[in-house]
Amino acid sequence: MMARINFVELPAQNLKAAKTFYETVFGWSLTEFGPDYACTMTGSVDLGLQGDPTEAPAAPLPVVGVKDLEAALEAVTQAGGTLTKQIFSFPGGRRFHFRDPNGMELAIMQPD
Numbered sequence: 001m002m003a004r005i006n007f008v009e010l011p012a013q014n015l016k017a018a019k020t021f022y023e024t025v026f027g028w029s030l031t032e033f034g035p036d037y038a039c040t041m042t043g044s045v046d047l048g049l050q051g052d053p054t055e056a057p058a059a060p061l062p063v064v065g066v067k068d069l070e071a072a073l074e075a076v077t078q079a080g081g082t083l084t085k086q087i088f089s090f091p092g093g094r095r096f097h098f099r100d101p102n103g104m105e106l107a108i109m110q111p112d
Helices: 015-026 069-078
Strands: 004-011 037-039 046-050 061-065 082-090 093-099 105-111
Touching: 004 105, 015 037, 015 046, 069 082, 069 093, 069 105
Parallel strands: 004 046, 061 105
Antiparallel strands: 004 061, 037 046, 082 093, 093 105
């Protein structure tokens, strides 16, 4: 399996309004995971809405899916990436965040 972007997370100051917007405009179904998070679950490239301002990315956050999270973390650090969030668990898997050499933040996730 080639690593690929499988998720994009957006900050959502008003989660309810954002969820309603994307459902209405695109006909997407977003599943809620608590009061501050919702996402599509198509298995293709999905969209997440982060309503918690302390967890929300400053810009859209591309998430790359991999088979081995620890190997990806090692590759990122060896290539000069800067870790911004240590590995953590979430419903559906584990991930970490990093900045590339140009300062762009991305995440890498391993599904359960």
